[in-house]
């Protein structure tokens with residue numbers, strides 16, 4: 506299963522989202538995004554961000570993807586993109602919490618397993 510996610514940068518901080526109790530991987534932190542349907546990766550990302558946060562984004566670049574096997578039937582390829590905001594009124598539509606964190610604080614969150622290599626790559630590349 507391909508999943509896109511957005512590393513949204515604004516004023517030197519990165520938007521981190523906590524999954525709600527109703528989602529799978531409850532309370533884990535992630536980058537907002539979701540499963541790719543019949544669409545391009547960028548279309549998927551822009552659609553998911555609109556659905557989850559109510560904002561438009563600009564997609565800057567694709568970063569290396571990471572495959573993680575949560576179980577036999579749940580194997581995901583997480584495909585991250587660096588993004589910025591085009592509109593700024595964020596609404597919390599699906600997640601339980603949002604945090605804007607500076608890059609040096611990203612490691613303090615309890616990330617979904619698939620995100621850990623993505624966070625590490627981002628820190629290594631952009632700090």
Ligand SMILES: Nc1nc2c([nH]c(=O)n2[C@@H]2O[C@H](COP(=O)(O)OP(=O)(O)OP(=O)(O)O)[C@@H](O)[C@H]2O)c(=O)[nH]1
Pocket residue numbers: 508509510529530534535536537538539540541581583617618619620
């Ligand atoms: N959006 C997102 N999903 C992630 C990340 N890391 C990670 O393991 N996942 C997993 O990838 C899958 C994405 O599905 P989702 O539930 O967020 O996406 P969706 O909105 O398309 O699904 P749905 O409409 O079926 O609920 C979930 O199983 C989620 O646990 C991440 O950083 N962002």
